Amino acid sequence: MPLWITRLIISALIVLLLIGINYLLKFRSLSSGTKKGRDSLPLTDGVGTLLYFSTPDCTLCHNAQSPVIEQLKTNMGKNLQIVEINAYEQPRMAQDWGILSVPATVVLGKDGKPRSINYGFTPYNHLIQQIES
Numbered sequence: 001m002p003l004w005i006t007r008l009i010i011s012a013l014i015v016l017l018l019i020g021i022n023y024l025l026k027f028r029s030l031s032s033g034t035k036k037g038r039d040s041l042p043l044t045d046g047v048g049t050l051l052y053f054s055t056p057d058c059t060l061c062h063n064a065q066s067p068v069i070e071q072l073k074t075n076m077g078k079n080l081q082i083v084e085i086n087a088y089e090q091p092r093m094a095q096d097w098g099i100l101s102v103p104a105t106v107v108l109g110k111d112g113k114p115r116s117i118n119y120g121f122t123p124y125n126h127l128i129q130q131i132e133s
Contacts, residue, residue, distance in 0.1 A: 048080050048109060048131055050105060054085075055086060055102050060103055061102055118130075
């Protein structure tokens with residue numbers, strides 16, 4: 001077998017391994033957040049919740065993610081509770097949800113159980129899709 005094919009196969013396996021690790025980390029974050037983080041949140045019964053993790057010095061948070069969050073507040077109104085969490089001021093909350101970088105968002109269903117977690121910037125349409133499903 002030519003060397004380039006061997007390298008291609010190895011590269012593909014490494015990519016698959018990294019994708020698998022990413023899914024495991026998301027699953028771990030969701031399950032640990034379910035156990036620890038929900039108890040310390042001011043959740044409103046029967047309303048979906050979006051946890052938005054940021055820090056004061058996060059440029060991406062303020063220039064990209066915050067406008068999306070504001071648009072959600074405007075369009076969803078009382079149908080969505082948004083809890084903004086400063087990861088510097090509440091490091092335990094970030095740790096409980098497995099948040100290692102900001103911006104990050106966690107979508108909780110109306111029952112308070114986590115539905116999805118997003119690391120990095122998440123576009124408006126993607127968040128709406130997660131909230132409505």
